[in-house]
Structures are given as C-alpha cells and as structure tokens.
Amino acid sequence: MSAAADLARALDPVAVFRQGVLGPNGQPAEADEWQETVMRSGAPRQLILCNRQAGKSTTVGAKAVAGMLYDPGLYLIVAPTLRQSKLLFDKVAGVYKRLPDVSRIETSNKTELFLENGSQLVALPGDDDATIRGYSGPKAIYIDEASRVSDEVYAALRPMLATSGGQLIALTTPYGRRGWFYEAWEFQKDWTRTTITARDCPRITTEFLEEERTTMGEWRFRQEYLCEFVDTDEQFFSSDLIDAMVDNTLEAWA
Known part of the structure; x- marks a missing residue:
C-alpha cells in the first residue's frame, strides 16, 4: 500500500x-449513511439503537479495526455472555x-488479538462484574446487546x-423500559444517539416485515424491528401502570 x-x-x-x-455476494460492501456517521464519530459516549440485522456489529467492527491500526x-x-462477546470479536478480527x-498479528485466539503495533483486542463475558475488573486505560469499550447487560457490569x-x-460505545436492540441503557437513552445527557429501524434498512423488505409482525406478535415486532422500548411479557404490571401509581410531588420521609 502506498503512503497516500x-x-x-x-x-x-x-x-x-x-x-x-x-457483502452477501462476496464483493466489498458499501456502508449506509448512518454507518459512515458512526464510524467517523469521535464522540466519547455513544448509544446505538438498531434493529436486528441492520449492520451495527459490522459498523463497530470496522470502527474498532481503524482504532487498533491508527490509535494503538x-x-x-x-x-x-462470552459467546456473544466472541461474535463481535469475530467480526472485528475478520x-x-x-x-x-x-501490523502483524502476534497473538490470535478465540478471545484475544494482539498486534505488533501494541494494540490488544479482548472479548470479555458480561455476566459477572467481578470477572471483568482489572483492565484499565482502554482506548474503547464496546458493549454489545447493551440493553441486556446488567447495571452492575456497566458500573464496573x-x-x-x-x-x-x-x-464507550453501546449497541443494542431495546429490552423493555428498564436498565442502564434505557435510563441513559431516555434521560441522561452527554450521549450521542443513533437510531436505525428496519424501515431505514434497504436490505430488509416490506414483505419480510409484514410476515414478521404477523408471526412474532406486536410487542416483539416493535422491540426487535422498530426499536421501541416496550414492556416485555415478563412484567406483571405495565410501566405505564407503575408510573401512574407514583406521585412525584410528594416529599420522601426521612
């Protein structure tokens, strides 16, 4: 490769x-406009809310590689879970x-990729905050399926x-109106937000979406493809009902 x-x-x-x-045809792929925006963003805190199969893992994979090459x-x-971390790890490595x-690869296994230029890529499980402690000073942390990562792991x-x-870049589909990702998305400042739904993705057809809506049910469809924070079927009371029961004008007793 030339210097230019x-x-x-x-x-x-x-x-x-x-x-x-x-791409699916084995030819070099072209990024969507939103993917280019995410890859070029230097924002320190990013939330990426995307439908399934929109290309968020591939986007972050290319972004991570660029960092490893030019910001070791x-x-x-x-x-x-570690299995899910390894899926994104494989995207980056690929x-x-x-x-x-x-740069030459010095170490390559299922969870670690070490480069000659000093860069290190490590996949970690997010099911126990105690197992991820000990790392310091990363250039970037990528949290995949972030809506399902616990508050304790996020805090660690x-x-x-x-x-x-x-x-700190978190990418996910929604998983109900709960957890740190939901709170960050809805209420916290200092985050750059990106939303992509299935209707924004040129690779997903209208016919496929109509079939999915019929097959999987309304709330799952709205969560997985429209990126809406809807109550899951695990909740006994809806979030709207719980909110209606709370009076924020009352002072808490000491």
Whole structure:
C-alpha cells in the first residue's frame, strides 16, 4: 500500500469498512449513511439503537479495526455472555484479517488479538462484574446487546475509562423500559444517539416485515424491528401502570 493510500485509510475509518467488509455476494460492501456517521464519530459516549440485522456489529467492527491500526492500545468487547462477546470479536478480527498492509498479528485466539503495533483486542463475558475488573486505560469499550447487560457490569466498566479518555460505545436492540441503557437513552445527557429501524434498512423488505409482525406478535415486532422500548411479557404490571401509581410531588420521609 502506498503512503497516500495508508494516509487516506488513517483519516477515514470508512475506508477500513470498504476494504475489510464483504457483502452477501462476496464483493466489498458499501456502508449506509448512518454507518459512515458512526464510524467517523469521535464522540466519547455513544448509544446505538438498531434493529436486528441492520449492520451495527459490522459498523463497530470496522470502527474498532481503524482504532487498533491508527490509535494503538487496549480495546475491550463486552456482551451479556462470552459467546456473544466472541461474535463481535469475530467480526472485528475478520475485518482486520481482510485488510492489506497491516501490523502483524502476534497473538490470535478465540478471545484475544494482539498486534505488533501494541494494540490488544479482548472479548470479555458480561455476566459477572467481578470477572471483568482489572483492565484499565482502554482506548474503547464496546458493549454489545447493551440493553441486556446488567447495571452492575456497566458500573464496573465505566471506571476503566477514568484516565484514558477512551470511547464507550453501546449497541443494542431495546429490552423493555428498564436498565442502564434505557435510563441513559431516555434521560441522561452527554450521549450521542443513533437510531436505525428496519424501515431505514434497504436490505430488509416490506414483505419480510409484514410476515414478521404477523408471526412474532406486536410487542416483539416493535422491540426487535422498530426499536421501541416496550414492556416485555415478563412484567406483571405495565410501566405505564407503575408510573401512574407514583406521585412525584410528594416529599420522601426521612
């Protein structure tokens, strides 16, 4: 690769996507507009709310590879289970291995990828906050299926970024009106938000969505494809009913 081509890739993470991501036909894929925006964003705190199969994992995978190449350091992947973390890890590793003229891989296994330039990619389980402690100063933390990652695990991750200035990027479909992701999305400032529904995805047809709505039921369809925070079938009382029972004008007794 020429110096000019390498500089172009360093300046634009979308170039990594074009070189390392393949479409269903085996040809280089073109990113959607929202994917380009996410890959180019330097916002320190990002929430990505997407329907299933929109391409959020591929987007974050290319973004992570760009970071590992041109901003060497520690990159962490966390999901509700190690199996899920490894799925995103495989996306990142796959993009990296398809790129020409990159740093040599020194270590590669199912959960770790170490590069000659000093970058490290590590997949971690998110089912126990005690097992992920000990890492510090990551360049980025990627939380996959973030709406299903517990508040305790999320609380254990944030201090890792205390001195590094690294990014925290959470990607997910909704999972009810509960948990840290819902609270962050609805109420907290200092987050950059991206929403993509199935209706925004050119690869999903109207006919398929109508079939899914009929097959899976209304609330699941609205959650999985329209990215709505709806009550799950596990809740005995609806969130609207619970909210109606609370009077926020009353003062709490000491």
